[in-house]
Amino acid sequence: MKLSLGLAMLLALSLAPSARAASEADYKAAYAAAEAASKEAAGMRNQWTVTVSALAAAKRAADGGDFGRAVAAAREAEALARASIFQAVSEKEAWKAMEIR
């Protein structure tokens, strides 16, 4: 029992650095994609508050070394940003359906 726990810890320690490095790269890629989409949304004057918060959460998690959480938050931010872009594009015509006439 004692031995296996020690082994497991050793194993974890030896694996951690490489797993960690990979996730940091994942995070950077996910964050860059999210940031690009959110900039596009902002350029269309259609940023959502939840996109901004998800981006901030991703950064916070990454700063704390939790790249798993950081990647998840960055992907959420990207999805939200894409939805806001879709909204802005479809509303270019769709707004007319709401008009009082």
Add this chain to the structure above:
Amino acid sequence: MKARIHLLLGSLSAALVAFALAAPRVIAADKVDPVADAKAFQNFFFQKFPNVKHEDFVNGPYSMNEDMKRQWQEKEEFPPYEFALEAGKEMFSTPFKNGKTYADCFPNGGIGIRQNYPYFDSGEGKVITLELALNRCREANGEGPYSYVKDEMASLTAYMAYTSRGKLMDIKIPDDPRALAAYENGKRYFYTRRGQMNFSCASCHVQSPGERIRAETLAPALGILNAMPIYRSEWSGMGTTSRRFVTCNSQTRAVSLEPQSDEYRDVEYFLSYVANGLPISGPGARP
């Protein structure tokens, strides 16, 4: 009714369904006709609320609910905006360092002119709101601009509205394609869905006036600017038109725009134009 709005606001899935349902309906491109728009806009509210006197629409949520209206009328004996009004009057008559006053910047010394704002400035090709004109007046006289969302701006506009109470909104669209474009842009902004909730201004203020959202009763879009600026208990203070727009944007989880951005100026132009003929009632007080 209440539960329905709460549900919509509370759940993302509902918002997504709304998103899916908002399929673009094809409407023939037609030309901008503000006169016809204003007529249709007013008729919509007059027919939807046949028991509300036309001039009462300018009282926001109070026009929608008799009990609220009674409480408000009692409160009007000691209105919570009184302090801001006094401060605004004082500020208005206090000279700038160069000896001039706000009165020097406005027609009729700034008294009884609220109903003409915003106006379209043909020289500049843009909409000029009262808040913007006040800050331009300050800057032209060597003073720093005030924040568009804070007390000083609310006090000044409160005083200017007060001297115009009862005057009928009278917004002009000059014969200038840029004026028409600004009006159309404001209209588009008003009806465009935004934010994660996928709501437009019209979702709340056209489709749901009188319904409750959290603790508040939604004001009708008709005459919605006539009472500005307003005192709100939730703000524990006064709020300008700019502040209200920013707050309404955030409620839908949309990042708000800068106060006095083109979109906000244009939507103010549109909403004021379609309220032509309704009296100025500001400053207002809200629960």
